[in-house]
Amino acid sequence: MSMNVNGKPAAEHPRPGQCLRTFLREQGWHGVKKGCDTGDCGACTVHVDGMPVHSCIYPAVRALDSDVTTIEGLEPGPPGDDFLAAQGFQCGYCTPGMIMTAAALTDEARADLPRAFKGNICRCTGYGSIADALAGRPRVGDASAVSATGAPSPVGSGLPAPAGPEVVTGRARFTLDTSVPGLLHMKLVRSPHAHARIRSVDARAALALPGVAAVFSYADDPGVRYSTARHHNPGDDACDTALFDQTVRFAGQRVAAVVADSPHTAARACDLVRVDYDVLPAVVDPDLAMAPGAPVLHPGVPPAVGASDPGRNVAAEVHGGTGDIAAGFAAADTTYEQTFRVQRVQHVHLETHATIGWMDEGRLVLRTSSQTPFLTRDALCGLFGLERSQVRVFAARVGGGFGGKQEMLTEDVVALAVLRLGRPVQLEFTREEQFTSATTRTPMRITVRLGARRDGTLTALQLRTVADTGAYGNHAGGVLFHSCNEAISMYRCPAKRVDAWSVYTNTVPSGAFRGYGLSQSAFAVESALDELARSLGLDPLAVRRRNLVRPGDPLLSVSDEPEDVEIASYGLAECLDLVRDALASGRGLPVPEGDGWQAGTGIAVSMLDTVPPGGHRAHVRIAQRVGGGYRLAVGTAEFGNGTTTVHRQLAAAALGCGVDDIEIVSADTDEVEHDTGAYGSTGTFVAGMATLRAARSLAEQLAGAGAEGKLLEAEGSSDGRARSVTFNVQGFRIAVRPATGEIAILQSVQAADAGTVINPVQLRGQIEGGVVQALGAALFEHLDIDGKGRVTTRTLREYHVPVLADVPRTEVFFARTADPLGPLGAKSMSEAPFNPVAPALANAVRDATGVRITELPMSPDRVYLALNQD
């Protein structure tokens, strides 16, 4: 008996407990993806004798004597072509499963696509372009995708992503989609305790298992403290983390690593590692953690840049303001104060954290799923005492990030194993590990106090924030500072005051997450402002117009001195008009039939600096190719954000060539000098500027050179020092049914001020995706931790992320601005669309029901309880 895969007999026989997914991947069919390994996400969809199944929960032995078809074996045709034409993908990791599902739909299933696709998760697109693909509606080449000027420039046209043909055929190579001879596999032993001291690790039984190569634990720690957070300035984050610590500070922390000749041997060996713990008192609540007598997580850790007080479990704190806050409240006719709670959510990038490492002629090489290959290389150099020339870190196509991969969670331990064993080693997180042991959005409790005159003019704005950074301080300061910045600097108010703490607790670490603290503070501030306006009997939109910054205003938050940010272009007023007009247009769905529905509208605003503070550097090389065209090497990573497309467009515009003449390589420390990383929405604004400069430099050389035969090359760089701001306005028209707690979204509108729109198809996709990811966090998602600090959320069926059935279509509008600081006038727009969504929805619920929701998510049960309090 053997299995036929894509018409070829499989070379091997599956193991008795093996699922079809791992078997197919072992046979080299890398188009079959692992998103969850629990049957929930659909990325592994294949056909068995023509029947679509989730191969991760299909017993491989059952497929013997069957014909199995993977994406690689699918006949060319409509589903893939439609996904290409509609650009129905961003990172592309879910795409093979989407297409394999689409290819097997019956007519009946096709008539109810939301139901047919309830087992397929896309975390990037927000399903707008996927719905278009399934309906056969192309996006590339539609009216909105043609350059507004009609000029031949590729800028402003909706060119498709260059990797599209590989993505839709399953040939796109993600981190683990490669075959490395002699590859060893790592699995991690993790702490069951929230706080404990390890007395001993006994690996003898594990090492005795045939196939086990090594077991590493605290005895193997290189002795250098660091942070998993990757930042341009390493001092931004406290060095509070060890590769293998003898103290564990959260349940799920890495305790030992087993390396073996197969993943299943490594997993079995993990069960044989005996760890003796001395369990310590744990604290899981940030307020209790700051109280006297609380267990101290990091005694003696040197503070990070900025204020911090490890002795009180304070990882970072912000105290500051502008003007006289007491005078501001004294001048107010009315004040409003409310405390808002924003929950822990997970990124759920479909490609889990993963790294393969090997030695290449004495150099350490890591192929890894990272937003920051250069900073990770630098961190590894510091950790293992290596020169930069001794380490190469590169990313293949990255299956989503959302900030989660601005973190070093796999590379350090893989590097240790490769350096010690001299053999190739792979580590792939399970979906469960993504929940228990990766990072999350920082939960925050934010008290907002506002003072205003009768006409709605703000006189005082005060924030008191307690953030839970979890067991480690990765991104603690950055997220906390950012949460206190743009959400209030976008309001002109004579008096502002911020007191904020980010607190260590014995829980899974928080970290970088799309919005970087702003989605939390935007929920609080935008909700409070809405309520303030209503308490004055004023239109919330009018009160915003009165108080929002205008061109020329300084951007002030926690200091009287403005930072190096200016309003270099201003589309905010236009965005407000666009959303107001759209909500008044009568478009969207009617209020649902049936009794008890109440309609309402709500809006919220967010502003985002185009570059993180403190510098963000990109270096780019471009060279003529033998045989024509150009090779463009950029450092920034492509993880669905679309920068590859934008960089080609920018280079082609400068060189006056077609985008097909630009070959692009990205995210490889061997290719360019430096790139701070694909975070802070910098892929276009910073790295794009470097590409534009390099291409212009090469164009000048070409114009001056008459000589044939010599291939010219040029470099470009950008330091991200000149910073501007972007604006996003979200509007919702909804209906709420108090008797059931249901929220029906009738219309969703977002207007974005992104400067020059280099690629309208991609930008629309970024915004649709940001809105839907934010709707997940606003309506469904919460990562739960029990009283002992253990994460109880283990699978995607316990953590509902939006699927096609859950989402509205969002109308997307762009303000017509051009920013003098950005490449060809463009600004950043990756994280920003997320931020105004939850408060706009909460404001609409308030409008519909009169009740202010102060805690996320707004799931039906919570809304019901909020609206039906006795």
Place this chain on the structure above:
Amino acid sequence: MDIDTITDFRPAPGTAWQPGDAWLGGGTWLFSQPQPGLRRLLDLRGFGWDPLTERPGGLEIAATCTLAELARWRPAGDGGGAWPAVPLLRHCCDALLASFKVQNMATVGGNICLALPAGAMTSLAASLDGVATIWSPGGGVREVPVTGFVTGPGTTVLGAGELLRSVTLPDESLRSRTAFRQASLSRMGRSAALVIGRTNGSGLVITVTAATPRPVQLRFPGRPSPGEAAAALDQAARDPERLNSARLNSARLTSARLTWHDDVHGAPAWRAAMTRRFVAEIAAELRGDPAAEPRE
């Protein structure tokens, strides 16, 4: 995911069950989470059971019948007229969180034996007074009402080595008119409250699942008004013994207790409110109240 501890995959027929064995239906749950201690998979497909068999006494559904087969099934001949409850099969398959691709593999027996409060096959079979046929090691056969088969979240009456062979939906139940209501935290998410009503002669049977740790059934001798039905539910939650000792035209609660389930799929107080709403709606719908339209 791989189940790394499995050392043997063999047909269930002719294999004596031993500790560490698992009956393999579709595998969709077994392969969806770690299964510590599992050693052998015993493949039920080897039995070759007919998935669905119409008998004079009702419809026999083999444990290995897939959800897709159940959802597609239509009675032969003019049976459709005789069994108006048949569309409920499809409604209950649709109520599952699992997509149609998972339903191609997942089995009716697997869903019931998993004993999740939201297990819609339990809802279906319990609401229609289905009877489970259980094979015991050594050749014994016993029958258990499905309302009592699930004893709590993840627990059933099955003893070690016992196997759910089939579920039979009685002819009389399939002849009843039914009403179906489901609530979930997301549009097509896991059920948080699933309430099914059916006419029972001149009476009414309402079965609550998903909102409760195990199926709860209220049997009314007549057709209560919405208010009477909701009041009976309230009484069942407060004091089931008093409800059951009352005579005359009162409902009877057929499980020991009515408590509200608490997990990530919905807060208990909301589940209670949704259940109460649905019980009243179903009473109205099956009373023949013209204002009550059946839902999609």
